Each structure stands twice: as structure tokens, then as C-alpha cells.
Amino acid sequence: MRLLLRKLASLLTSAVIASFVVFAFLAVLPGDPAEVALGTNATPDAVAALRHEFGTDRPLVTQYLDWAQGLLHGDFGTSYVTHDLIGPRITDRFGVTCWLALGGMLVAVLLALPAGVLAAAWHRKAAGALLSALSQAGIAIPAFLAGILLVYVFAVRAGALPAGGYTPLAEDPGEWARHLVLPCLSLGLVQGAVLTRYVRSAVLTVLHQDFLRTARAKGRRRRAALWRHGLPNAAVPVLTVLGLQLSTLLVGAVVVERVFVVPGLGDLLLQGVADRDLLLVQGVVIVLVVAVLVVNVVTDLLYHLLDPRLRSR
Amino acid sequence: MTRSKRLPVLVAGCALLGGVLAGCGSGGGSSASGTTDTLSVGLIAEPASLDFTTTDGAAIPQAMLGSVYEGLVRLDQQGRIQPHLAERYERSDDGRTYTFHLRRGVRFTNGADFTADDAVFSIDRVKKDWKLKIARQMDVVEKAEKTDDHTVKVTLSRPSNGWLFSMTERIGAMFSRTGVADLANHPVGTGPFELAERRRGERIVLDRNASYWGTKPELSKVTLKYFKDAGAMNNAMLTNSIDVLGTVQAPESLSRFADTNRFRTIEGTSTGEVVLSMNNAREPFKDKRVRQAVRHAIDHKALVDTARSGHGKLIGTMATPTDPWYEDLTGRYPYDPAKAKELLKDAGAEGKSLRLRVPNMPYAVSAAQVVKSQLDQVGLKVEIEPLEFPARWLSEVFTKGDYDMSIIDHAEPRDLWTFADSSYYFHYDNPEYGKLLKEGDAGKPQDETARYREAARLLSDDAAADWLYLMPNLMVADKNLTGLPVNQVGEGFELTGVRWAKK
């Protein structure tokens, strides 16, 4: 409980600093949002009026405080470009990105757990070397390249799955799933390869630990000892990696969204940058950063929960 | 205010101005929804609002003009001005007075009759309430008066052919005196369609206007589906969830629609000239010889073949085939690297470093790479710098004029005047050219054609810029659809004539 409070406090500090950094960073963006909104057909008066309407003529500190205060209430402000509330747009997109990241995570875990454990258990055999080699190859392939290859195989050649696009879950669950398969695979295969290496190394470390020998000395068979005593211990370092990976996936989704034309946060972010939609970019970045921070804290807490050595401290 | 003071609608390629449909027809077939009287059109770039009187951008008139709103006059597929809500109109000999005889029995979708009062109201409103610079086109109007319920007399402060043309565009749209309360969400017009539903981020649905004055559309419902990206739209077309792919972003993707049993590719002209602009105010382009050298150095055919997979008509000046003054000037500067080198040598501009600052749109970046390669061949050193569009490109290139060369699609129709304003980012400064445009604008319609043709030639000869190609109006449609327009001539998206072929 104390730990939870402490972690939350540190999360809050980080988030505040992050919001400040993001704001400061984007405040120096060239390009006046009011000018952009009105396009080439704007009069200077109109620009000034709009600038006032947006509040971009106020001092930066006021703007920051205003924005940060809004954030606390979940209010991300109104877009300079599209004139609608940013909050709901981010929420919409965040859901999509979350599905992608979670789907990718699922693929990665389903792939890496068996592959990593087997690669470790067979580390002196050819099959183990093969698994390691495959995971090495997997790590070397960027997610977007995996995406392109998957599109080629499953969409272009086989025509079995859509090459891109997205259908909301509420609209058609079947189509939703069909559209998510390839993006999640391309995220998951690569992260799975990375994870496989960590699982393998965690299991290998455990394999060489005394308590596993103790377990076998008490009559556990090799595999049962690994399963009952080895894996719970190997899970501890793997969990940390999982947390880091979920963060990686959240951000990695940006690229994969581009490959598969999925309307997620990354897509929104790139659009915001192109439109010079300052508030939108700020909003998306802060959401991503806070998401990463939250994932880190949750991982940390789980880590403490899983490892009694840390728990009692 | 001369016509030349107008600012253009700059469109970064077909991305923003989708295919514009016009034409006639009626029939059967089956739509994305399986019925024969509905249509689904895929477009890129959703309008942020439905009110083009306060919000700029090509997407709103694309969706609204011609379908929901109509003007007194309209453009036909050949780019000629035809009477529309006005049955006919007369131009006085001095060219300062236009008398419009309004069609009777025309009703707004809010039930009100369309009368001379509405026409005057609409014209005055542009002058009074519109916030956009485009409204300046109405500055030339001295007064608009109602002669009787169905006649309107418009008096101009000086003769202007351009004004009549602009009445076919946004500013000519007729509004109801009682229907302008919430234009952003509840547009009220006289057009063949009315707004049924608008879902932000997804679609605009238009229903047939049951009380339309003219030939009623075959289609009872049209859905404009907006996509974030060409890929998604292509997929939608492939999976039959749209019937028309309103704009083909990358010509390379046409290969996916090669199945002639399902698809038809429509390629026509648009009003978008893809211009390789050269900053006339800066060295080395102050020197006409350097500009000429650039025009000689570029193999336009090769450029279209490589950067556009061959899709795109070659043009030689700021005019399109649907402009009355159009003539083929592509032979003025044939591809001739030797000549280019010679000109550069004469001008002492060999080995100059040039910044080619282009919007980061695929068509512009593609073309830029070819331009760079070809200019490098004649000894120039070109550095490509893609800038985010619209924000950075607008502020750095368009507003500040901080560039040597750029590439952008000038999508606005009849935009010769952009070269007449020396403060415009081309910074082309030739009084002779301005004079020609002024005379053309003020003269009789036939003078307009002659003068403008002359101006276009002058522009080309002066190498005020280089015209890489004409952006094609490239669409893919279900093969059973007929009545789709081939050419994109104006701002609006006319759906009236589209129909499914009979079985």
C-alpha cells in the first residue's frame, strides 16, 4: 500500500514534468495555428481574432497552466484546426491503439513463452539453436517491414485478410478482428522474438540455479522442476521486460498504424504534426507518455507482488 | 479590386480535392449497399465543418456545391458558363451590368421559395459576412438589386468576366434568407440533394431532394465516406464497401483495380496544374535564362512516366484544357539539356545550389526527385526539403517566400491571375502580363479568351515557372455505374447524373 502510494507520487511528478516538457517543446513550434486554420484566404484581422479566440495570444505560462488544469479534468482543449474537442478524439484513437498494443502483446506472449522456454530447455540441442536463430532473425526485422511482408503474403497473395483499414468493434466484431490480425501479428512477431530471447535467458539463468537442483533432489523430474519452480522465478525478470514492451508497443503502434492505415493515436499524432494542431499533438504525446509511465508503475507493482524478496521491504 | 488580387485555393494535390463528379444518366446495377438507387463515394480529407462561408478548404464546396447549394450560373463539363438558377442572363454592352432572370418554382429545402430577395441577400452576404479572403471576389460588385421577384440586376464597379466565372463557384451559392442560422450543421440550399446525416470522422449522407426543381437524381441516397488514407480507401473499394473511389492518390495503386469485370478507371482532366515554382524574386531565378534553362532541363514526359506511372497530361502554362483560352504550349520548351547548360552558362548560374522545398505529399516528393535528378544532370545542385503540409509549407514557402523552388498542385480553376500579383509567392513581376489580364477581364467574353491566351503564352515564354503536368482526375468506379463525370471543372461535386446501368 505504501509502495503503491510512493509509486503513484513518483508517477504524478513524472507526469507533471512530462506535461511541462511537452508543452515547452511544442510551444516553440514555428507556424501560427490561427494562420494555418484560416489557410491562404485569411485576412490579418481574422487571424488576430482567431488567435484571440484560441488564446494563443496570451503569455505561455498562462497557456500552460490553463492547459494543464484542463488535463486534470480530462479536458484536452478544442482543436485549432477542426474546432472540436480533442479529448473524445484522443479517447477514440487511444482505444484503437490499445487494441493494437494488447493484441501485439498477446501474440508476443503466446509466441515467446513456449519458444523461449523450449529454446532454454533445448539450449544444447539443434532445435534450441534453431529457435534462437529464428528469434535473432525476428528481432532484426522492424515491425513495419514485418507488416509489409505480412500484407504481401496474406493480403496480396492469399487475399485472405484486408491489407489495411479498421472497423470498430461495436460495428462488426468479425471485421474488427479480421482487420486487427495482421497489424497485431506484425507487432507481435517482432516483440515476440525479442521476448523469446528474454524468456530464454531468464529460464537459462533459472536452470542453473541451485534451487532447481534442490527441486530435483526432492524427486521432481527435470521438466516438472522447471515448470513448478523454474518458471515462477523466471517470470520475475520477464515481467519487467513485458512492461517495457507494452510501452514499446504503444509507441511502435505508430508505425504499424501507418503501414495498415489504422486510425490510432499514431495516425492522429502525425496528422496533428502536419496540421500544426498544437493542442492535439500535446494531447496525444502526453497521453502516450502517461500511458508509458502508468505501464511502468504497474509493472513495478506487479514485480513487487511477484517477488517476495522485494515485497517485504 | 482586380481579379488578380484574389488569393488562390492551393491544393496539395488530388488528396484534398477529390474527384468531382458531374454528368447525366439513369439506370440499374447495384451499389455497395446492394440497392440500385444509393451510392457510396470514397473521398480523402473530411470537411471540418459544412459552412464554406466561414471555413476555408476545398473539401466543403466539394461536398456541398452542386449537390446542396446551387448558383445562378454553373460550369458544364467543357468548362463553359451556363445559366442555372437563372434561366438566362444578360450582360450590358459596357460589361458593368448583369441581369439575371430567375427560374420559377425553385424551393429551398426549408420550404421557402427562391426569389430575387434571396439572390440579393446571398450576394450582399458575401460582401458583408464572409470572413474568407475569397469573398473579395465580390468586391467588384457595386450593388445587387431586385428588379422584380424573379429578376436581379447586378452592377459592377468595372467590367469583369472573372466575376461571372466566380459566380459558378462558392461565392455564387444561393442561400435562403431564412436558412443561414446554422450553416455549419444545417445547410439549406436549392440543390438536388439535402443533408441527411453527418458523422464526424466518417461520412456525410445526402438524401434526394424530393421537391427539386430540375430533373430529379436517380439516386435516392449518396454517402460520402471519408478516409484517412489512400490505402484504406483502396481497400474499401476492393471490398465493395464503396462504389466510387473519388480520388486515386498514387497512380501505382491502379494496378489493384485492373479487373475490368469489376472496375472502371476514369481519367479526365482537372483544374490542378502541378507547378514547379521558381522564386522570381531571388537569384538565380531573377534571370530569365536560368528559368528557361530549368524548363529545358526537365524531361516532362519522363517525369510523368516515372513519378506518375504515366498518368498526367503535359501542359505548358497555367491553363487547363477546360479553360476557353487553352492551347497546347508543351512544345515551347522541349527537353534539351544541352540548351539548358548553355543558358546556365550564359547566366553564370552553373553549379548553383537550390533549395527545392516541397510539401510532404507523395506526388510532390515524387516529382521533386525527378526534378532534382534532371537538374543535377545540367549541373545544378538541388537539395530537396519536404515540409509538412499545410502548416510548414504555408508559413515558410507560401507566406515567407523562403524558397528557391517548390512543387505544388494549384487546383483552383482559372488561376492565371496568380502570376499577376508580384507579392504572390512566385514573385513574377511583369506589368505587361498584368495588363493583358486586366484587359481580358474587362473586355467582352471573346476578348477575354484572346487576351488570356496571350497572357498564358507570355507566361510560358517568360518561364515564370515550369508546369510539370496537369493533375489527372483519376477515379475508379464500379463498372456498372454510368454518368460519372470525366473532367473536374469546378469546385463542386455534382452527383445528379450518376446512375446504375440497367441490367
Place this chain on the structure above:
Amino acid sequence: MTTAPLLEVTGLGVDAGAVPLVRDVSFSLARGERLGVIGESGSGKTLTALALLGLLDDGLRATGSARLDGVPFDLVGASDRDLSTVRGRLAGMVFQEPMTALNPVMRVGPQIAETLRLHGTRTERAAARATAVDLLDRLRLPDPARAARAHPHQLSGGQRQRGVLGIALANDPALLICDEPTTALDVTVQKDIVDLITGLSAERDTAVLYISHDLALVASVCHRVLVMYGGRIVESGPVRQVLSRPAHPYTEALLAACDLSPGARPKAIPGTVPAPGALPEGCVFRDRCAYADDACAVRPERVADASGGTVACWHPRTGAAATEATPPPVEAPREAGRVLLTARKLTRRYARPRTRPFAPRAHFTALEEVGLELRAGRRLGVVGESGSGKTTLLRLLAGLDRPTAGTVETADGVGLQVVFQDPMGSLDPRMRVRDIVAEPLRGAASPGRVAELLTAVGLPADAAARYPHQFSGGQRQRIAIARALAPKPSVLFADEPVSALDVSVRAQILDVLRGVTGERGMGLCVVSHDLGVIRYLCDDVMVMRGGRVVERGPVADVWSAPQHPYTEQLLNAVPVLGRSFSGKGS
């Protein structure tokens, strides 16, 4: 013990690929018998034990035969499935390192209960847990119920080893294999564990295979002993006979090297333990043996000798232990010189991490009000178990740490240097020996000075150009001593100077320390947990416990008449060879 043996091992070998690690190990073990296996690191004693239960690492392969009474198959070469029915039921095992032998994420009770349920001794979870608590109680763990609920990290080393012992003994096995079970523990704890093992063995007629490098400990535990060297058994026999009248030169040399008793003159075995695969042809001990001759080029068979033991040697020793042959060195009585360093009321506290924000910091007192005086020419030993504060004291005295309270004063011109415990970690692996030795001289070192220092500690002069990893542990410790001597300090501190070294080279290092400080009239302060080392090396001793000094005085006085009960307990806990032989039946 006339019935069939419980365990019969014949021709056991272990190979790593083509490299033989253990060869031709044969012995038998009767019910209730305790058999010791003695050897230095690399002798193959642990591998032998692991091979018996099929617990060898993946790359290793066992050959030969090992039959356990009541098991229908040969333990060597049996499948994992078959062996798993033997392990934990008929044979239990206790490992060297209690800190890692238990599953860190599982409570101790369930780990013991698991063994019970695995072999069907108890089927109910609750019953198994209850039995586990009983077991811990029998292992004399205070508050066994709480210990069963604890995670391993919440227990001390001794408590953990009792847990491991609980796992091994849960199903009342006929055979208990102990691999250095107390090496990682303090002497007083070691005594408890050893007493437990011998007690339970006697009570339940459990046979014990007890592996250790500590001769005295084996002597106190076992009836019989096997001496291993180079992967082979070189000698075996009743413990008393083997350790008092060794037949094999290696046993003899080992006994000589580790005898630090008063008046003894320990003698190191020349050379180092050869790596597996680099063993000489013929007798494995040939190249280090004082008696080796041409005959030894042929490997001697292990033959029974008259007194019931076996020995593999062409020149078995028959006489008494070699220690008696060399008289103790005669040292001139040393005068206590001037006071070099005075420490007063040294206290050191460490802050514990805050348990919650803004809570007052909790402190842990490592050292409390300790004072002492070091004089020229005197050697002070500081002895204590883990957590006694002895290392903290040394760091404060040497100026490596600052006291929370109290003062350390050094007389004018007095330099301090330290010889550290770990000869691996105390030398920068990236530096050449000459740079290491010259470092305290700060560039003022001539090659001659370095050579001189190296010679003083018994290293060849060409050592200067080499890197630390090219030396053995003993040699590295000599380098460390040379470095410490370089700036001509008046006081030398030594922190457990020999505890990381093999038994056979300890004596050398102690002699070097004694020699260099004696010659230079330096003050020496040695910190050690090993009472033998202190007694051998020092004039005075300070016994520490829990950050305080419990007793101090001249070594001879403290040993002969300890004043404090803890000192007495400590002294009694240390197994001593001679003492072990008395009062033990076989």
C-alpha cells in the same frame, strides 16, 4: 555392519565431453555409516555426489555403476523418471549454498511439504504442511510454524540450511548426501548443523556421505573418509587412521598445510591443483609429490593396507605426520613499539531505507564504541562471525569509511595499507602487475623498486609485465601484499587475507604476512572469522560480536582461558583434528 552395504559404487566416472573429471571411484557405504569425502576444489568430490543422484549438469556424463539397496536399477544411467522415485525418498541431498538452494518465491513450509506429497508420504496438503512444521521443530528451528510460513530471504543462513535439511530428510531417507553443508555458515552455526546431522544419522540409522574440504570437520563427523585428488580416490580408511597416519603423500601434505596449531609449522604443497585434462600421466599427484620417482609414471592401483584402508601410491607413507618433522620457526620475541594508531569509541551507523515517505530514518548500528591501539611490531587479530562489525572496524581504521562517532588518530608519518580478502577483486584486471604495485607510489616507482617488492613477497621479477589473471589465487595475494608494502606503510591491515584461498596455499600467505611485517617492524591488524589464522599469526586478539568487543587480550591467554562465554562458545565450535579423535565410536 555386516549386512549388505546400502550403497555400492563401482568404477564411477564423470566426463565433460572427452575430458575425464572423475575416474574410477569405488566405495561402499553401510546403513548408518558416515563417510567423509575430502579434497580441494577441483578434486571431483562434488561431481561424485551429483553423479550418484543423476543431478549432473547437462554437459556431463556419468559412467560406472552405483547400486542403492532397495532400488532395482543402477543409479548411473537410469532415466530421470526412475531416478526421481529415488531422489527425496531413499536419498536426500543438502547443498553447499543455503542462500540459493531454496526457491525464493515459495514459502519454506510448502517446499518441504512438496517433498512429502511428491512421494506419497503425506497426501493431504494440510497434513503435509503440519508434518513440515514438525520436521522444522525437530531440526531445532525456533518458532517452526513461523519459519514454515516465511519466504527464504526472511531466514538466516543457518535457518535456511535447516530448511534444506528438512527437504532432504522429509521422507526419512536411508542415505543423506551433504555437499559442504556448512562452508557458507559461521562456525557456531556450523557446529549446530553438524551436530544435527550426526544426531539424526545416529538416531535414524541414516547413512551420510559428507563432502568437505575441512579435514577437522570431517574428522568430527565421519567414521570413514575418502581422500580425492585429481578426480580419483587416492586414499581411504577409518578417519582416525587416515588423518593421523596418512598413507598417501597428498593426504600427508594436506594435513601439514592446514595445521595451524600452536607450534606447528604449516607447509604448503608446491605447485597448484592441475586443471582437469592437464593431469600428469601415471600418478595424479606425481608432479607435486616430494617422493615421486620414475615408478610414479605408471598409475598406481588402490590397494588395501594393513589397517583397513586403501591407498593408491607406489611410495605409501608409513610414519607419523610430517608436521612433527619440521620444528616450529624460532622467532625473536618482539617488543611492543610505539603507538602507531589509536581509535577511540568508534561507532558506525547505517541508515536503513525509509519504509514510508517522511518517516524518520531507522538506523542500523554496525559498530558501537570500539577503541583500540596498534603498536609497532605487534600483530592484532580481530575475530568475529558475520555481522560482528569486524570488517567495518577495519575500513574505519584504514580510512576507507568515516565513523559516525569516535576518532582514529595516527602518529606522525604513519602510513596505512590494506591487503584485501578477494585476490580476484583487489587487483584491477586491466592493469599490469607493475602498474598495480606502483600505483600507491604515484609515479615515483622505479622498475627496481617494483622488482624488489615482488621479490620480497616471493614472486619472480618477470611477474611485473603480466596481468593478474595470469596468476593463481595465492600469487595474486602476494601481488596485493607487494602493493600494500610499496609506500612503506607503518601499519598493514589484512581483511580475511586467506579465506578465499585453497587450504594448501594459505600457510604460505600467512608466512609472507608474518615475514614482511616482522622484518619491517610494522604493526599488523588482521581481521578474520578463522580462529586458526588469528592464533597462528597474531600476538593479541579482539573478539567481536554484534558491533562490540566482547573480549580482548594476548592470544595465548584468550585461547587457554576465555573470559567471555561467547569466546568460549566460539572456540569450542571450531573442529580441531586432535580433539575429534577422542570420544568417538566407530
Place this chain on the structure above:
Amino acid sequence: MRHRATLTAGGALVVLVLAAALLSLVWTPYDPMHVDAAHRLAAPGGGHLLGTDQFGRDVASRLMTGARTTVFVGVVAVGFAVFLGVPAGIAAGMSDGALGALVMRVGDFLLAFPALLLAIMLAAVYGTSTLTAMTAIGIASAPGFARVSRAATLRVMAAEYIDAARLARRSRTAIAWRHVLPNIRDVVIVQVSVAFATAVLAEAALSYLGLGTPPPTPSWGRMLLDSQELLFSEPELCLWPGLAVAAAVLGLNLFGDGLRDRFDPTLEGVR
């Protein structure tokens, strides 16, 4: 001796990429930026080893020049990260308490801004260029260096030879130079190869998003982006840059693993 095979294979791939990059400085089969309408989308073989792209540019030449971009970005970004991260890590490791905690906090905080996010933000402010990409990747990789060098420094500082050096009255800087740096060198070198691989991936991703090296300078990510449109008709155009990225990353990873195993034999087989 498995690490030897890993090291050799990885080294070979790395050398291949480096060689291609260096060679491209003086020679490529064709001008990688030369547009040739007459030979667009030429099949591999014949005059063009790997064919040409939609602009008729020689793919092999572009791959070679792309290697140069990759190596350049990697070297500068990783160099920047080393320069930033290693001193910070050593300082944090050598000073107990506040400074160490601060450096680690900053590092943790930076971890919440992955390279991609940084690059997007930087690109928004300073525009897309190789420099922004390099800076973003460099900043994002720095915490990794700080982290490993701090951990390694802590290990070194716990060694008794540091105590010995303090007894020899060595100054802190001298200890850092003479003892810490040489002893964390291996760890840093391994991290360099890991970070380099990450940099290659990040550069490719950024170029693919259009936020990296601007055209027409060939970069592998950009080539992938450009060829994606042609996936349906000319899929092999995606293959070459894809293979190049994978080979470079694979090579660096294998090389790093090999080095790691070689420097620390106890870790052989364990990651």
C-alpha cells in the same frame, strides 16, 4: 566456442554493410539518384543487378548509398548517446546518493519518450532531416548507456581494487580514468552494438514515416515506403531494402552477443 561463430557471422554482416557504405563514397554501379524513365521497374539481372525502381534508379546503387545513410545516422546517434550517457552513468555510479539518483531519474523519465516520439516532436519543431533523426535517436539511446555504465561502475566501485586505489590517494578523476573506464569498456562496447542496431531500426522506421532522411537521398526506410505502393505489382522492390535492414540489425545483434560472450565467458549461452 559458440560465441566465435556468432562473432564471425555478425562481424561479417557488419563489415558487409560498412564496406557497402564506404564503397558508395567512391563508387556505385549507377548514380543512385539518376532518374531514368526508359528503364523504370527493370527486372533484376541484366544491366541492373537488383533491377530499378519506379524512377528507373538502380536499386543496388541505392542500397549501397542507403547503407551510408544508415551507418552515418548510427555512428552520430550512438556517438552522441555515448558522449551523453557514459559520463553521466559513471558519475552516477561513482557518487552515492543524490547525483546518482538524479541521473537515473532523468534516464527513467527519458525512457518514457521513446525515440519515435522524440523524433516526431523534433521533426515537428525543426522539420524532418537526418539531423533531427540522429538527435532523437541519440537522446533516446543515452539512458541505455547511462544505465549500463552506472551498473558497471557500481560493480567496479564495489571491487576492492578501488579501495586500494583510494588508499593510494588517487583522485576521483584518476580512479574514473584509470580504473573505472577501462573496466566498463567491454560493457559499453557491447551496448554500442546494441544501440547501433536500435539506431538502424529507428532510422528505418523514421524514414519510413517520412520523418528521417529526406528524399532523394536513399535510405532503406524511405525505399520501403516508396516500394510499398508497388507491393502488388513489384513486390521484390520491398524485399531488397527490407533484407538490408534485417541484415544490418542481425549482424549488429550477433556481433554484440558474440562480444558479450567473449568478454564474459560465464554468460555464454545466457543472454
